[in-house]
Amino acid sequence: MLITQASEVDPSSAEPVEIAQPLLDRLAAIRAEVLRSLTSGDPVYGVNTGMGAMSKVRLTEAEQRIHQRNLLLGRAVGGPPWLPPAEVRAVLLGRLRTFLNGDAGVSAELIQQLVALINSGSLPRIPSEGAGSAGEIIPLAHAFGPLVGIGPSALTPYELGPKEGIALLAGIPGATGRAALHVTRAGRLADQLTAVAAGAIAVVGANRAPYQPLAGRGDAVLAGELARLLELAGPEAEPRSLQAPVSFRVAGQVIAHVRRSVADLDAAVGRAFDGVTDSPAYLGGEFVGTAGFHGIDLTAYCDHLVAALAHAAEVSAARLHRLLDAGVTGLPAQLAHTPGPQAGLVAVHKRAVATTHQLRRLTLPTAIGTAETSNGQEDVQSFSWEAVGNLAEALRLTREVTACELLAVYQAFLLAKRPLPANLQAVADVVPAIVADRPFGEDLTRLLETVLQP
Known part of the structure; x- marks a missing residue:
């Protein structure tokens, strides 16, 4: 996965x-x-x-x-x-x-x-x-x-x-081709978000009630996401509390929204590829001037996905903060091997906070702010090229936040002396056991370059 x-x-x-x-x-x-x-x-x-x-x-x-x-x-x-x-x-x-x-x-x-x-x-x-x-x-x-x-x-x-x-x-073939690439990457990132969230749910002993597929009635995407989370997290016979923090309980809704946004952008990419983008286009035996260069459809759905990713990153950073809380996990404070002399993963959360802040600034709608060019002949733009560039950056930043949460989930499993879920086993191959403070940025880089590749 x-x-x-x-x-x-x-x-x-x-x-x-x-x-x-x-x-x-x-x-x-x-x-x-x-x-x-x-x-x-x-x-x-x-x-x-x-x-x-x-x-x-x-x-x-x-x-x-x-x-x-x-x-x-x-x-x-x-x-x-x-x-x-x-x-x-x-x-x-x-x-x-x-x-x-x-x-x-x-x-x-x-x-x-x-x-x-x-x-x-x-x-x-x-x-x-x-x-x-x-x-x-x-x-x-x-x-x-x-x-x-x-x-x-x-x-x-x-x-x-x-x-x-x-x-x-x-036309806009460049933005369309890049968006097609990012649809694939975003789909893979959604799978990564699911795997990491399920690991967090499992390691804190969250009540599994919110992940019952029946809670997704009327929404096949949500029901499917809840089923995936429940399968990956596994059963919990004795939850630590009646209700886990909200950032855990809403994981299904958050990631389902990412998946819907990916599907919406994929459909827009299909329309862009199949539609008339040339101008003048040779249609029906004659040259026809078109506006196929105005990629507002593609721009809007890129922006929509950026907003969904920003929300997912915010929720991931919130879960990470809860993972550092001994009252939520029952584990040593800040996931430090020896709290006090060691700071644990508190700075990893700070990196996630900074990255999320950077991600929020990408959520301004891209098509706002048109200007005249070409002596007024071109007086409107949709900025689809810029929109897909924002999406690429949003994917990168969301992966960074996900890596921060994944490192905390990994450490929580180690401190709890519980085996890693099979779908997270690859983490242990690139991140040594954490028994003392160290430059955790190196661990995050290895996760981004191997386990969480785009």
């Missing part, structure tokens, strides 16, 4: 991407239609016109030949910090996934070039911040510049054909 797959942490271990020939043939046929349509000379945004406030400017044939590459060149204005490799790969896969719908009308050759970039292992540097536009043209310009010889690249530069440059920059 607590172990991740290496391919998500290290993209070099992922399976190569391949596109089936029938799909390539279908996309090639759409591309032929697009090229025929462009011979009419009718204005097509970003193809034979400028972009943004310059969309009324018609381009000569000579200008059109260099325009598609220039679209990437002039918009690569980002810089460090860069996305981690797993998220870079998610951006590239997100773009590939949207191209396979056919709306962009790009060539099979460009798609194969994109596949080669994904499989090359030489990933581009994509800025993690500073998108600041109605879509995500700045990070996408960095993502696909290597295809045309802009920036570091191990690939032979590809000559973009008509519409292919603007297609690379259209």
Whole structure:
């Protein structure tokens, strides 16, 4: 339950991407239609016109030949910090996934070039911040510049054909791909939250009544979460009290809400991948300007999940505080092996408090605070790129708080001289028995790098 797959942490271990020939043939046929349509000379945004406030400017044939590459060149204005490799790969896969719908009308050759970039292992540097536009043209310009010889690249530069440059920059494929990655990570984190909360419930001898699946009537997600907690915590014949502290009793509701939020974001990712995100999109035999770049759906559900994680972290930190209380656990104060001369895990709780405080500041709705750009042509943003970045940070911080609680649960089992539950046995493999104060940050780092990997 607590172990991740290496391919998500290290993209070099992922399976190569391949596109089936029938799909390539279908996309090639759409591309032929697009090229025929462009011979009419009718204005097509970003193809034979400028972009943004310059969309009324018609381009000569000579200008059109260099325009598609220039679209990437002039918009690569980002810089460090860069996305981690797993998220870079998610951006590239997100773009590939949207191209396979056919709306962009790009060539099979460009798609194969994109596949080669994904499989090359030489990933581009994509800025993690500073998108600041109605879509995500700045990070996408960095993502696909290597295809045309802009920036570091191990690939032979590809000559973009008509519409292919603007297609690379259209929509929100980066935020969608990253959100898809984080959906997987958030689902795994929910499992980790369940395992740690169940350990805490077991070690304090909490009354199991609140975790009866019947208490989840009318809510299948809650009923399932209660059943998992009850199974992992095991029975308790003699509870220490009639009611454990609230932070223990509400574990099912809190984690069920995280799981619902993950499912909501997953559905939004599906809508983003299946919907029309290109603009202009080639739909029904003609070019149609769309607003597929306005990712408010994705932004809202990223924010929703961030808030759910912040609440889960707050509840985890509260349980951790109770685990330090001898009146709740019946164990030595602050889970110290020798209270008094030793401080125990009190500072671990302080780290959890600071981390939770940092997490709370991510819960401001991302789409609030639009501003005009491009001489007023772009006067609204949804900031989906920033929203998914907040989510990545929220996942990291929630994992930190979870590690703090997990270390306390582990120490409580040791002091109680009770065997660790099977699903937490991996902790003992990386954290030595705690018999004296020591730099517990090292233990937390080992837990984050092994047992609680993203």
